[in-house]
Amino acid sequence: MPQATFRISRGDSATHGEFKDYAVEISEGMVVLDAVHLVQMVHAPDLAARWNCKAGKCGSCSAEINGMPRLMCMTRLSDLDLSVPVKIEPMKTFPRIKDLVTDVSWNFRVKEKIKKFKPRPADNADGTWNMAQRDVDRVQEFRKCIECFLCQDVCHVLRDHQKHDEFIGPRFIMWNAALEMHPLDTDDRLKELKDDNGLGYCNITKCCTKVCPEHIAITDNAIIPMKERVVDRYYDPLGWLWSKATGT
Amino acid sequence: MATEFEVYEHDVLVIGAGGAGLRAAIEAAGSCSVGVVCKSLLGKAHTVMAEGGMAASMGNVDDRDSWKVHFADTMRGGQYLNQWRMAELHAKEAPDRVRELEKWGALFDRTKDGRILQRNFGGHRYPRLAHVGDRTGLELIRTLQDHGIHQGIKFYMENTVVSLVKDGDRVVGAFGYDRERGRFKLWRAGAVVLATGGIGRAYKVTSNSWEYTGDGQALAYEAGAELMDMEFIQFHPTGMMWPPSVQGILVTEGVRGEGGILVNNQGKRFMFDDIPENYKSSTADKEEEGWRYVTGDKNARRPPELLTRDHVARCIRREVKAGRGSPHGGVFLDISWIKEKVPNAPEHIRKKLPSMYHQFKELAGIDITTEPMEVGPTTHYMMGGVRVDPDSQMTNVPGLFAAGEVAAGLHGANRLGGNSLSDLIVFGKRAGEHAAKWAKENGRGTVDQAALAAAEAASLKPFEFGGAAENPYRVQHDLQELMQDNVGIVRVEEEMKFAQDQLQLLKDRAAKVGISSHREYNPGWHTAIDLRNLLLVSEAVTMCAIERKESRGGHFRDDFPAKDEAYASFNLIVKKGEDGQMVMHRRPIPPMPDELKQVIEENK
Numbered sequence: 092m093p094q095a096t097f098r099i100s101r102g103d104s105a106t107h108g109e110f111k112d113y114a115v116e117i118s119e120g121m122v123v124l125d126a127v128h129l130v131q132m133v134h135a136p137d138l139a140a141r142w143n144c145k146a147g148k149c150g151s152c153s154a155e156i157n158g159m160p161r162l163m164c165m166t167r168l169s170d171l172d173l174s175v176p177v178k179i180e181p182m183k184t185f186p187r188i189k190d191l192v193t194d195v196s197w198n199f200r201v202k203e204k205i206k207k208f209k210p211r212p213a214d215n216a217d218g219t220w221n222m223a224q225r226d227v228d229r230v231q232e233f234r235k236c237i238e239c240f241l242c243q244d245v246c247h248v249l250r251d252h253q254k255h256d257e258f259i260g261p262r263f264i265m266w267n268a269a270l271e272m273h274p275l276d277t278d279d280r281l282k283e284l285k286d287d288n289g290l291g292y293c294n295i296t297k298c299c300t301k302v303c304p305e306h307i308a309i310t311d312n313a314i315i316p317m318k319e320r321v322v323d324r325y326y327d328p329l330g331w332l333w334s335k336a337t338g339t
Numbered sequence: 340m341a342t343e344f345e346v347y348e349h350d351v352l353v354i355g356a357g358g359a360g361l362r363a364a365i366e367a368a369g370s371c372s373v374g375v376v377c378k379s380l381l382g383k384a385h386t387v388m389a390e391g392g393m394a395a396s397m398g399n400v401d402d403r404d405s406w407k408v409h410f411a412d413t414m415r416g417g418q419y420l421n422q423w424r425m426a427e428l429h430a431k432e433a434p435d436r437v438r439e440l441e442k443w444g445a446l447f448d449r450t451k452d453g454r455i456l457q458r459n460f461g462g463h464r465y466p467r468l469a470h471v472g473d474r475t476g477l478e479l480i481r482t483l484q485d486h487g488i489h490q491g492i493k494f495y496m497e498n499t500v501v502s503l504v505k506d507g508d509r510v511v512g513a514f515g516y517d518r519e520r521g522r523f524k525l526w527r528a529g530a531v532v533l534a535t536g537g538i539g540r541a542y543k544v545t546s547n548s549w550e551y552t553g554d555g556q557a558l559a560y561e562a563g564a565e566l567m568d569m570e571f572i573q574f575h576p577t578g579m580m581w582p583p584s585v586q587g588i589l590v591t592e593g594v595r596g597e598g599g600i601l602v603n604n605q606g607k608r609f610m611f612d613d614i615p616e617n618y619k620s621s622t623a624d625k626e627e628e629g630w631r632y633v634t635g636d637k638n639a640r641r642p643p644e645l646l647t648r649d650h651v652a653r654c655i656r657r658e659v660k661a662g663r664g665s666p667h668g669g670v671f672l673d674i675s676w677i678k679e680k681v682p683n684a685p686e687h688i689r690k691k692l693p694s695m696y697h698q699f700k701e702l703a704g705i706d707i708t709t710e711p712m713e714v715g716p717t718t719h720y721m722m723g724g725v726r727v728d729p730d731s732q733m734t735n736v737p738g739l740f741a742a743g744e745v746a747a748g749l750h751g752a753n754r755l756g757g758n759s760l761s762d763l764i765v766f767g768k769r770a771g772e773h774a775a776k777w778a779k780e781n782g783r784g785t786v787d788q789a790a791l792a793a794a795e796a797a798s799l800k801p802f803e804f805g806g807a808a809e810n811p812y813r814v815q816h817d818l819q820e821l822m823q824d825n826v827g828i829v830r831v832e833e834e835m836k837f838a839q840d841q842l843q844l845l846k847d848r849a850a851k852v853g854i855s856s857h858r859e860y861n862p863g864w865h866t867a868i869d870l871r872n873l874l875l876v877s878e879a880v881t882m883c884a885i886e887r888k889e890s891r892g893g894h895f896r897d898d899f900p901a902k903d904e905a906y907a908s909f910n911l912i913v914k915k916g917e918d919g920q921m922v923m924h925r926r927p928i929p930p931m932p933d934e935l936k937q938v939i940e941e942n943k
Contacts, residue, residue, distance in 0.1 A: 103859060118582075118584070119582050119583065120581065120583055120584050120585060120702075120703070121582070121584045122584055122585075122702070131812060131862060132812040132813070132816070136810065136811065136812060136854060136856075136861075136862065136863025136866075137854070137855060137856040137857075137861045137862065138862065139862060141379075142548075143383045143384075143387075143549065144388050144548050145548070145585075145588065146588045146589075146702070147697070147698065147702075148388050148474070148476075148477065148694065149382075149383045149387045149548070150383070151379065151380065165701055167701075188519055188859075188860055189859055189860040192860055195380070199381060199496075202488065203489070207485070207486070207489045208443065208485070208486075210442060210444075217438075218438060218442070219438055219441070219455075220441060220453075221452070221453030221454060222446075222449055223449060223453055224449040227449060230446055231446055231471065231472075234471075234478060234481065235474065235477070237387075237477065270444075273444065275444075276444075
């Protein structure tokens with residue numbers, strides 16, 4: 092059977108990490124995660140990697156493959172150049188725990204701080220609501236998110252500038268958008284988006300959209316509309332005059 | 340040594356963070372302190388893979404539906420081995436549980452008049468599955484997760500439980516370690532809820548994630564709980580067949596619900612060839628009627644592709660065995676044919692089945708809007724599990740509760756599609772409610788420190804043997820092959836007896852697996868620990884499958900291909916005997932009240 096070499100970054104939080112090469116027998120249809128499993132089985136049982144569903148639905152096996160943030164389970168070997176070693180590294184935006192596993196707990200803390208869903212009173216006596224499909228469509232797009240955090244990984248505000256304390260990243264701007272555009276939600280998150288969540292840091296390079304394995308139009312459909320809403324409310328001169336004049 | 344453990348205290352400890360675990364935690368958190376321990380990160384549990392929907396007789400699409408019809412469908416699907424009380428509670432409470440999700444932010448697909456849309460599924464008489472395209476599980480888990488993080492619940496992510504902690508007969512906590520550092524921890528709790536899911540990783544071809552290693556069943560068994568119906572495993576008829584690396588990944592029944600047909604290599608739609616007697620009156624006998632059904636004609640009967648999963652899986656196997664299979668050992672599932680019926684079919688398919696489109700496009704290079712998929716049976720779901728009280732979900736061990744796939748009873752011999760997600764929320768809620776009540780009434784109990792030290796020592800054994808010893812991945816691999824080949828979709832006595840012997844040898848090997856390196860995030864070590872659970876549940880499955888000498892639901896015996904009335908009145912139970920060996924007995928099914936019998940009669 093043909094072989095390919097996988098150059099995997101190994102190390103833990105205390106070490107810088109070094110690349111080690113592993114030769115693996117490959118077969119038709121294999122994805123990078125299969126190769127990682129073979130490495131674990133044959134060469135390195137202690138190689139740390141996260142995975143769950145192996146079908147692109149859980150967002151656990153995020154890594155950087157030949158420098159590109161991707162899900163290992165959805166990257167087919169047939170799409171890679173196997174004449175040279177395939178480089179596999181952990182996500183760089185988050186601290187490494189071991190090998191390909193990173194500490195993504197920051198994301199969970201960020202989410203907790205975002206105001207939760209607050210529905211309007213029920214429309215019907217039995218406690219249900221009526222919503223049109225066209226109104227739920229746009230939010231359903233955001234709810235496809237599998238929280239792989241690849242968009243967070245690629246975003247230069249986090250990756251290069253380490254603004255984790257001031258900027259919540261594309262995933263959570265989109266989460267805000269999903270709540271703000273939810274047909275039933277009554278809360279308001281624009282002030283926090285502007286003041287605490289660093290919406291202004293995003294300069295629309297669309298890298299997040301490019302790496303999203305769910306093909307969500309993060310920038311166009313979530314981030315830009317949030318920026319527009321913030322601008323409309325806080326920076327529109329006519330609106331400012333109007334609110335001064337009317338005292339609203 | 341035992342004093343060095345980190346110790347955490349809660350009223351209720353939930354093990355598992357899928358749909359059942361999160362729903363239990365949310366319920367309990369309304370009145371007490373709750374911790375949730377899970378092997379993965381939050382939101383990654385196997386629930387996320389559920390596609391088709393959750394069954395609840397809301398009647399939004401067909402107002403003839405009611406809890407009674409849902410109850411009768413569930414019992415018929417389970418071949419009447421279900422705990423009827425669970426099927427009754429499930430059918431009655433599922434609608435409220437689904438509506439509650441909407442209150443917490445879930446966004447289901449809508450009917451034209453703005454209500455929750457419901458779709459057809461195998462074995463359900465009326466369109467009953469609330470859904471979000473084909474990613475309903477993701478919607479469920481995200482809704483519960485995002486609601487749950489605001490309820491004061493403490494989450495212990497990436498932690499593995501190795502044993503339950505007892506005070507006399509009672510469970511008073513759990514003992515385990517964090518995967519990141521390998522440090523041992525004790526969670527003390529007044530009550531423990533198991534919500535750890537199934538056992539799919541005991542098989543080679545499975546739709547299940549790595550987490551499905553029978554942990555809850557094994558933990559409960561070791562703590563003295565009874566396991567029930569372990570012979571009943573659901574092999575989902577449509578898993579991916581090609582390429583090899585994706586074999587087993589689920590292809591949702593929703594494909595057939597939207598009009599997808601099963602075809603053999605001669606182009607014949609073979610499901611019309613064998614329609615079971617008790618489904619004849621509700622199944623279409625012409626293709627044209629089947630199509631009318633999937634497009635919403637209330638007077639039409641369902642196409643035979645939507646018969647129960649056990650039956651469809653066996654028909655596929657029959658075609659393959661007769662040489663009428665697809666090139667890679669399955670059959671063809673075709674949704675692209677609807678272009679004859681629907682304008683803009685490709686767009687319609689992508690909208691209705693987005694993640695199937697995506698999955699085949701990216702993993703197999705196949706465009707399902709223009710070509711058929713190759714599919715075949717895959718290990719999908721464990722109907723059996725820990726025996727629980729139908730109302731409270733408490734096991735026979737005081738203080739220990741179980742909900743979701745890890746628990747037995749609702750589904751009997753075969754589960755209907757869509758009844759799993761509703762199971763999670765109905766019985767998750769009940770488990771959380773009753774665990775909280777129990778914990779408040781009974782307090783914390785005391786912990787036997789010596790047992791903890793023993794559990795720690797046993798868990799660390801693989802490091803003593805070292806990297807040169809038996810490889811845990813190899814043992815797991817051999818176990819998966821053994822179960823796949825000998826206790827799989829079609830079973831015979833001789834093969835299962837062989838498996839029984841081999842399991843003993845695998846146990847010996849598993850006791851000697853070794854690990855190199857250290858405890859920090861070491862998947863080899865984690866696999867070594869999972870092995871004990873996988874072997875235990877495999878032993879239980881095999882023992883019960885040998886004992887049930889008939890074919891019923893998910894359990895099909897080639898040597899006893901017919902259903903046998905003599906086996907219709909009991910469930911098989913296994914538990915740990917006095918001498919530490921597994922023992923089995925038959926438990927008579929409690930008599931059903933007359934009013935429920937009548938419901939079944941009325942809905943025949």
